[in-house]
Amino acid sequence: MKACVKLDLRKAYDTVNRDFLCHLMAAMGFSETWVDRVRECITSPTFSVLIQGIPYGFFGRSRGLRQGDPLSPYLFTLVMEYFTCLMDIAVHRERIVPIYSRVSPVVSHLIYADDLLVLLRPSMRGMRELAAVMEEFGQLSGLRLNRDKSKVYFSSSCTLKEERALELGVEKGDLPVKYLGVPLSVNYAKDRDCQSLVDFAQRRVEGWQAAGLSFGGRIELVRSVISAIALFWLQSIMVPLATIRKIEGICAKFIWHGGIHAISWEQLCRPRKEGGVGLRSLVSVREATGIKLAWRFLQGDSLWSAWMTSRYLRGRNFWVCEIDNNFSVSFKHILRNRPVLRTAMRRRMREGGETDxxxxxxxxGQSLLEILGPQRDGVAYRGLTCRHIIRGGVWRPEAYRFTAPLGEEIRQVQITPTALSDVWIWAPPGRSLGAGEFRFSSCYDLVRTHFDDIEEYDLSGGKGLPGKCNCLYTNWCWAGYLLGTDCFGSEFLSLTLSVFYVRQRLNPLGTCSFSAMWRGASGQSRAGDTWEGLEGSVTSEKSLSGLVIAGARSRAGLGVLD
Incomplete structure (x- = not known):
C-alpha cells in the first residue's frame, strides 16, 4: 500500500511565528548579531491603508514575513527545514514508514516553498503520526494545515481509504492531481489531463486584441508567453502530441488573426536565416526536453537521478540496458533518447575509475564493444574501467593488445589528471567543446528539421533589423516564392507600389518615408523622383523587398550590404 499526501499551508508567509524563526536560527548556529539584524528587518516595517485615496495611520504586525522581500524566501526555507527535521525524526523512530526499497534513497517528503508532498505507507498509525507532526509544526511555527485544500491519494491496492483519510483529517482525492502547475499521475498523461494547458493558451489569445497588434507583435506574444508556459510543461511531464497540436493550432490562428494562413506553422518555426520567424516547434521541443532529461539523469548529482538509478538500472549499464515494460513512462523516454544523446556528449576523462x-x-561516441564486437577470447566485460589502461596519467592501450589504429584513437582522448570523477560534457556536433555546459538551444538544434539558408537573409542583415521588419520580410520572401515567375513578380511589385502610393497620397514622393528608404538602397537623388519612375528602377538583380530592407538599414545607420 502506498499513499501520497498533498498538504496546503494556510496563508504561509503571513502566519510565520517570528520568535520561533529567531530561536530556530540561533539553534542552527547563526551568530547573535546576525539573528538580531534579521529580527530588526522583519519586525520594523509598518503599514498604512488607503481610504478613499487618503492614507491613514501606520501600524505594525506581530507575525508573518513580507511577500516580495528578497530576504523572505530564505527565511521561509529555514522554517520549512524544521518540518524536515520533524519528519526525519518520525521516520527514524519508525512512526512513519516512507516509500522506499532496499537499495533506493529514502524519500519521505518533497517541499517546494509552501507546497508539500508526503510519501508514506498509509497505515492507521502512520496517518495519525503524520497528523501529529503537522499539529506540532503548526503550533511552533504558526504554519497551520489548510484541511479544505489538502488531499490524500491512495494506490489502487489500498483498502479502507476513507477511514485512513479520516485518521489524517483530510479528504481523499483522485489522480491526476495538479502539483506546481502540472498534472501528476501514475500513468502516461492523457490529452484530457492536459486540457488546462490548452485552456490557458485559449484564454490568453482571447484576451489579446489581435486586430490592434502587428504581425511581429503577435509573434512575440506567442514566443514569450504561450511557448514559455508550454516549455515548462514539456520539461515536467510527457505532454501528448494531440495536446501539442491543439496549442500550435491556437497559436497559428492568433498569428494570422483568424484569416488565411499565408505561411504554414512548420515554416514559421524555422530560424530566420532559413526563412522563418524564429518560433520553436513544440513537437521538436518535446523531443529536446527528453534529451535534456536524459542528460540530467547521466549527471547523477541529484536525488531524482539517484532514485531512478537504484529503482530501474539496479547495477546495469545505462547504455546497454534494454527497455522493460515495468519501467515508468519517463524512464522509457530517457532510454529512447540514448542514440541522439551519445552524438552530443563526450567523456572528460580524469582517473578513469567511473568509466566502463x-x-x-x-x-x-562509441564503446569498445561496438568497435570490436563481441570477443571470443574470454575477455571479461564486467568490472573493467578505463583506469586499467591508464598509467601515470597516460594511456597504455597495449596492456590489452588493441590494434595500432584503435590504440591511436584511444590516445586521442584527453586525460585531465585530477582526483575528481570522470564526467560527461555537452559537445554537440558543429560546436566547440568550451566548458561542456548543457545548452537547451543546441539540444533543440539537434532534433529540429534543418533547411538551407536563404540568400535574402544575407541581404536583410539578419539580426541587424528589428523583429517587426524581419517578420515583414519573411512574409515578402514567401510571397515571392509563391508567385514564382517574373510576370507575377511584376504584378506583385505594381500592387505593392500602389499600396504605398495610397498611404502616402498626401505627401509628395520626395518627402515620404518610403522614398527615403528607396533612395538609400538604390542611390537615387531626391531630384526627379516620381511614382511612375520608381517602378522602372527595379532591376532583376534586386527585388523590391531587398531594396526596401537595404534602404531601412541605410537610414538606421547600419550600412547597405553588397
Missing part, C-alpha cells in the same frame, strides 16, 4: 572500459561510449 567496454560499455560506455567514451571513444568518439
Amino acid at each position: 572500459l567496454w560499455l560506455d561510449p567514451w571513444i568518439s
Whole structure:
C-alpha cells in the first residue's frame, strides 16, 4: 500500500511565528548579531491603508514575513527545514514508514516553498503520526494545515481509504492531481489531463486584441508567453502530441488573426536565416526536453537521478540496458533518447575509475564493444574501467593488445589528471567543446528539421533589423516564392507600389518615408523622383523587398550590404 499526501499551508508567509524563526536560527548556529539584524528587518516595517485615496495611520504586525522581500524566501526555507527535521525524526523512530526499497534513497517528503508532498505507507498509525507532526509544526511555527485544500491519494491496492483519510483529517482525492502547475499521475498523461494547458493558451489569445497588434507583435506574444508556459510543461511531464497540436493550432490562428494562413506553422518555426520567424516547434521541443532529461539523469548529482538509478538500472549499464515494460513512462523516454544523446556528449576523462572500459561510449561516441564486437577470447566485460589502461596519467592501450589504429584513437582522448570523477560534457556536433555546459538551444538544434539558408537573409542583415521588419520580410520572401515567375513578380511589385502610393497620397514622393528608404538602397537623388519612375528602377538583380530592407538599414545607420 502506498499513499501520497498533498498538504496546503494556510496563508504561509503571513502566519510565520517570528520568535520561533529567531530561536530556530540561533539553534542552527547563526551568530547573535546576525539573528538580531534579521529580527530588526522583519519586525520594523509598518503599514498604512488607503481610504478613499487618503492614507491613514501606520501600524505594525506581530507575525508573518513580507511577500516580495528578497530576504523572505530564505527565511521561509529555514522554517520549512524544521518540518524536515520533524519528519526525519518520525521516520527514524519508525512512526512513519516512507516509500522506499532496499537499495533506493529514502524519500519521505518533497517541499517546494509552501507546497508539500508526503510519501508514506498509509497505515492507521502512520496517518495519525503524520497528523501529529503537522499539529506540532503548526503550533511552533504558526504554519497551520489548510484541511479544505489538502488531499490524500491512495494506490489502487489500498483498502479502507476513507477511514485512513479520516485518521489524517483530510479528504481523499483522485489522480491526476495538479502539483506546481502540472498534472501528476501514475500513468502516461492523457490529452484530457492536459486540457488546462490548452485552456490557458485559449484564454490568453482571447484576451489579446489581435486586430490592434502587428504581425511581429503577435509573434512575440506567442514566443514569450504561450511557448514559455508550454516549455515548462514539456520539461515536467510527457505532454501528448494531440495536446501539442491543439496549442500550435491556437497559436497559428492568433498569428494570422483568424484569416488565411499565408505561411504554414512548420515554416514559421524555422530560424530566420532559413526563412522563418524564429518560433520553436513544440513537437521538436518535446523531443529536446527528453534529451535534456536524459542528460540530467547521466549527471547523477541529484536525488531524482539517484532514485531512478537504484529503482530501474539496479547495477546495469545505462547504455546497454534494454527497455522493460515495468519501467515508468519517463524512464522509457530517457532510454529512447540514448542514440541522439551519445552524438552530443563526450567523456572528460580524469582517473578513469567511473568509466566502463567496454560499455560506455567514451571513444568518439562509441564503446569498445561496438568497435570490436563481441570477443571470443574470454575477455571479461564486467568490472573493467578505463583506469586499467591508464598509467601515470597516460594511456597504455597495449596492456590489452588493441590494434595500432584503435590504440591511436584511444590516445586521442584527453586525460585531465585530477582526483575528481570522470564526467560527461555537452559537445554537440558543429560546436566547440568550451566548458561542456548543457545548452537547451543546441539540444533543440539537434532534433529540429534543418533547411538551407536563404540568400535574402544575407541581404536583410539578419539580426541587424528589428523583429517587426524581419517578420515583414519573411512574409515578402514567401510571397515571392509563391508567385514564382517574373510576370507575377511584376504584378506583385505594381500592387505593392500602389499600396504605398495610397498611404502616402498626401505627401509628395520626395518627402515620404518610403522614398527615403528607396533612395538609400538604390542611390537615387531626391531630384526627379516620381511614382511612375520608381517602378522602372527595379532591376532583376534586386527585388523590391531587398531594396526596401537595404534602404531601412541605410537610414538606421547600419550600412547597405553588397
